[in-house]
Amino acid sequence: MCGIFGIYNSPGASLQTFYGLHALQHRGQEAAGIVTSDFDAEKDRRVFRIHKGLGLVNEVFRNEEIFQKLSGASAIGQNRYSTTGSGTSLQNIQPFAVNYKSGNLALTHNGNLSNQRTIRQKLRDDGVIFQATSDTELILHLIARSKAESQLEQIRDALTQIQGAFSLVILTDTHLIAARDPQGFRPLSLGIKKPPGKKIGKTTGKLSKPLVPAETPEYIVASETCAFDIISAKYLREVEPGEIVFIDRNTIETGHITSSFLPKAPRKARCIFEFVYFSRPDSTVFGESVDKVRRKIGKGLSHESKLKPDATESYLTVISVPDSSNTAALGFVTESNKFGTPARLELGLIRNHYVGRTFIQPGDHAREIKVRSKYNTVRGVLKGRRIVVVDDSIVRGTTSKLLVKLLHEAAPKEIHLCISSPPIMNPCFYGMDFPTKDKLIAHQFGGNIEKIKDFLGVESLQYLSLKGLLQSVPHHAGETESDEYGYCTACFSGHYPVPVDNATTVKEEND
Secondary structure (H helix, E strand, O other), X not given: OOEEEEEEOOOOHHHHHHHHHHHOHHHOOOEEEEEEEEEEOOOOEEEEEEEXXXXXXXXXXXXXXXXXXXXXXXXXXXXXXXXXXXXXXHHHOOOEEEEEOOEEEEEEEEOOEOOHHHHHHHHHHOOOOOOOOOOHHHHHHHHHHOOOOOHHHHHHHHHOOOOEOOEEEEEEOOOEEEEEOOOOOOOOEEEEEOOOOOOOOOOOOOOOOOOOOOOOOEEEEEOOOHHHHOOXXXXXXXXXXXXXXXXXXXXXXXXXXXXXXXXXXXXXXXXXXXXXXXXXXXXXXXXEEHHHHHHHHHHHHHHHHOOOOOOOOOOEEEEEOOOOOHHHHHHHHHHHHHOOOOEEEOOOEEEOOOOOHHHOOXXXXXXXXXXXXXXXXXXXXXXXXXXXXXXXXXXXXXXXXXXXXXXXXXXXOEEEEEEOOOOOOOOOOOOOOOOOHHHOHHHHOOOOHHHHHHHHOOOEEEEOOHHHHHHHOOOOOOOOHHHHHHEEOHHHHOOOOOOOOOHHHHHHHHO
C-alpha cells in the first residue's frame, strides 16, 4: 500500500517530493524517506543524498535544513506501510540507495514479491549478506549481480526474475525509471509539470508534441494522481502493466518517453481494494476516477441492501464512517432516492484528524481508546433513529465492534451496517497487511453473515456481493467475467492470480 513518488529535472526536487509524499500520506504512516541525485563539483561526480526516518512525512522532514542538504534536480521518495519486513526497523525504511559497479542506484517499491523466499534462499546460498528484511532489498541484489552490460539492461534483467506485485521508482545517475509488474497489481501514474507559458495537449500514452529543448518540463511518477495536484503537475497516463519507463535528458529535450515491456502475463490483476479503500477519491487510479467508481460501488450497495424507512420515518438516515466511506455513502443515498427510497446523508460521526501514532498501541483497551479518540458521535443526529451506517470493509471486526458500541451510546433506535465490499475471507500476499485467515472475522464465522451481525451487535448487516463489486468497477477491453475483469479479488474470493511461495509461512512471519 506504500506511497511512492519520483521527479526528474526539478530545481527543487526534494521539496517537490516532500509535497508529493504529503499527498500520499494515507498510503503509509510508519516511515518516510527521500533520496536525491546531485552533481558534486568538488568530487567531479554525481552523488546521492538521503534522509529517512520513522514517522509521518511532517515528522521525518520537520527541519528546513534537511531540504538544503537534499540538493539535486531529481529525487524519489516513499511513505512506508510494512508488509514484508519489520515496520520498526530503520534498515527497512525506503528508498534504498547503493553504489555498485554501474554507479549510483536508489529504489523504492510498493507491493510484495510472491517468490521472495525462493530468491532470498538462492542469494543466501550464493553468499549474499542482507542488511534488511524487506523483499525490496532482493531487487537491489539482483540488479547488482546481473551480468548484463548496461545499467538499464541490469534493471530489466532483475525485473524478469521477480514475481508478484511491484510498482517501482528507480533513480540512477542518468535516469528516473518507473516499472510496474505485468499483472498491474498496484497503481502507478506519469505526470508532467509544464514550463511557464507552454501548453500541453491531451495525450493517450505519449506527449502530443515534442517540447522545445530550452523549456524544461519536470516529469513525475506517483502512486496516485493526488500527488500531481499538490505540485500543480498534469496527469499524463498510467504506467501500463509490465511497462518500464525511462526518463532522461533526451526525454527533456524531445518530449518523448521511452519504454519497454516485460513478458506479458496471462491476465491482469489490478487490486480491486484500491477502489474500495486505499486510494484517495480525488485520484485517478487504473485510468479511472476513484470518486466516480466509489460512488458507483455505493449505488450497488444501495440496491443490494433493500433497506426502507419504517412507518415512523419519512426517510432513511444514512451516515458514513469517515473518511474512506464518505463517497460510497453519497452513492448509496443518491441511488436510494433515485429509485423511490427516500434517504438523507447525515453527519453522525465526526473524525478527529489529529490522531497520530501515539494511539497505535496493543491490547483491547488501547484499541477502544483509539476508536474513541478518532470518532465522536453527533447525538442529536443519532438518538431515537434507525440509522444506516456505510463503511468500506471489515477485517478483524474488533474496530467495527467498538465503533458499534460507540454508536449505541448515542441511543439510536436501530443500527443497520452496510459494507461496500464483500466479506474478507483470505489474507493478501500482494501488498496489503491483512492478517492470517484465523484472525479474519468473516473466516472465523465461516462467512455466516448472521453470526457476524450478532457479534457486532447490529440489527442487520449487508455486504456488497463480489458480483456487485465487479459490476461497479471499470471494465477494460478484452477482459471478461471469467478473469474477473482484470482485477485481483483474492482477499474476497481466494483466487490468487500469482502463486505465492509458502504462503501460510510467509504471512505468519510478516505478522
